[in-house]
């Protein structure tokens with residue numbers, strides 16, 4: 001199984017499927033055991049045409065209660081440092097690998113990631129950002145398909161097919177470690193410099209994107225990998 005089938009779409013070219021259509025397929029998802037303990041599904045929020053998409057691990061307590069990613073102190077930290085990259089919250093899109101909170105914020109299980117990650121993959125294909133910022137080890141390991149730790153991966157960009165990936169610390173973890181907060185802020189400044197050096201390109205229509213860029217989406221982790 002590769003691309004998730006979205007009703008009404010044959011090839012699901014980049015930017016062809018809307019986030020609303022993906023949310024409709026997700027519905028009241030019960031594909032894994034997290035459905036039994038969640039309060040709300042946390043799908044994602046932000047600009048559907050964002051140049052920069054942030055990917056975290058899973059909803060925490062506040063996110064589960066409010067149904068929105070990166071609220072509470074981690075969200076405040078993220079909002080506070082976005083300006084270092086020349087970004088505002090309304091410029092970006094934020095989602096998690098898992099859409100439901102693991103009880104007690106335990107680590108996601110492999111079968112949960114397997115069940116849920118196709119939705120993230122379709123969100124990325126829908127938004128088709130220039131840069132994916134992965135926040136923390138689990139999200140970074142999922143997107144970059146590596147087990148190397150965040151401290152060795154951060155501080156530089158990684159090319160992943162069409163996407164430039166910038167791994168960095170999770171804003172919640174950085175709150176507990178001032179040295180990581182400094183590095184997180186340095187990474188955001190680096191992101192801002194990259195965005196300045198690479199101005200936004202005109203958005204291709206879906207059919208044109210399909211012919212030139214569809215293969216790039218396959219660099220994202222496939223279901224079953």
Ligand code: SF4
Nearest residue numbers: 029031032099100116
């Ligand atoms: S974590 Fe994902 S796959 Fe599991 S129930 Fe929630 S939405 Fe469905």
